[in-house]
Amino acid sequence: MTENSDSCKYVIRQISVFSENKPGRLSAIAKGLEEADVNIYAFSIAESKGFGVVRLIVDKSTAALKKLADIGFMVSYTDVIGIKMEDRPGGLYETASILGDAGINIEYAYAYSGRNGAVLIIRVDDVTSAVKKLLAAGKELIKAEECL
């Protein structure tokens, strides 16, 4: 197995959804996913004046993407990394400095409470290198297949 395909295991498919800041958009997303029998694990919204991007980590990403596109949302996949957070102070700072030292830029991050403790989702400009650096530094990453 090559190093590359190895790091692939740790790349999670996030679903990114464009949403106008109008009432009812979020509930339309939630309703659509429920109809498609998709479970939402993590969820974050980045908002600006007039519009926002909803980011979702789900159990069935293909079904979720199809359903949301079918009901008229603009959607795309985004590769992200999930890091198990140790329950001690400084964990987030450590992760940021590992990547920072390697010159990898964190575009955004959000946390959620997973089955086995807190998970930090990060979006970086170079996913493969980030996975390698984090593993080398002894961080525990979420595998795509176990996806939570």
Add this chain to the structure above:
Amino acid sequence: MPVDELRKLQYKLMKTLVYRLYSFSPFYHDRMKDAGVHPDDIRSLADVKKLPFMYKKDLRDNYPNKMFTASTDELVRYHVSSGTTGKPTVVGYTQKDLDVWTESLARSLTSCGIGRGDVMQVSYGYGLFTGGLGLHYGAEKVGATVVPASVGSTEKQITLIQDLNVTAIACTPSYLNHISDVAEKMGVSIKNDTSLRVAVLGAEPWTAGMRDRIQERLGIRAHNIFGTSEISGPMFTDCAEQKGIHIWGDIAYTEVIDSETGENLPDGESGELVVTVLQKEAMPMIRYRVGDITSLDTSVCPCGCTHPRISRLTGRVDDMLIIRGINVFPSQVEHCLMQIPEISGQNYMIIVTRDGSLDSMRVQVELRKEFFSDKIDDLLEIRKKVAYELKNALNVSVDVELTAPDSLPRFEGKAKRVIDRRVL
């Protein structure tokens, strides 16, 4: 001047103009030939209706100077206004053209009682737009002292009105309302704390009701001014009687027509304004379809003046919008959006509102799927780009709203892409 003498003079000037254009303007020569009209066919003012019209589109098709009947070394100035699509309208002026323009406006300002001893703040935009420079020279001509304030820095404008004892102001009605609002916030009452007594307002539609409110609130006389760059610029106002705008008959020949049939309408009937500027050298316009809706009144004004009058403009025959005094055509917006790959140019909506007293224009555009990013900064960058391009094309700041593909209304038949929520 008695009415029949005025009409004799108009006929003489019209005849000279028609011969001039037939001889020197290949464009109008061809148009007359196509219409089967020869200058000799114009034997009285009643024959003017035989002459073919000129349109704003003609100016665009002949961009920038193919309609000019003066050589470049005779030109002393250009003004540029927005066209219906990407190309602007360029107007050239000889010295005589500027003199006639200034003379027309000077007469108008005099009829509003503005002259020596007045201090006039010109708060129209200076530059390519005709408002600022037009009023500037007109006011100087009548002997007023001009404060060339242009648009913006409202607090400073209010300070100048107080400190320089400004008695007259020229601007858009909505800008004057804005000035009053800002003045109130500064603790200044235009009515009680300044010498302002008269305003010359125009470049956007406004109602008699709005005039009354302004007069009451500010304790001034508010006069209505008309003109567009194609005929030189702002040239005509109502007089002290405030009973319609006098169109000086020796300067322009005015008609009001039925837009559909092109037939002349009698006095008092509402239709499209058609103007022939009788003494223009660089870019004469014969029977120019201005596009504004008004009615004609050829009766003698209570002020004793025999020159015909037009009523307050009530709208447009086309879809032109006037945003903070600037003409905006939806087709310009479309043309601009079409050049931006990140968005769909065909589907857009224009929403115009009035926040307080200033117009604000919002354009909703659909983001193209290929350019959707999960990073909000990328999307903000696209929005910024669209706003920048629109501002560049329209000379008006625009609020841009990104929307998802296929989210904006689709139209069968004539698209209604403009929602104008302004209440005049």
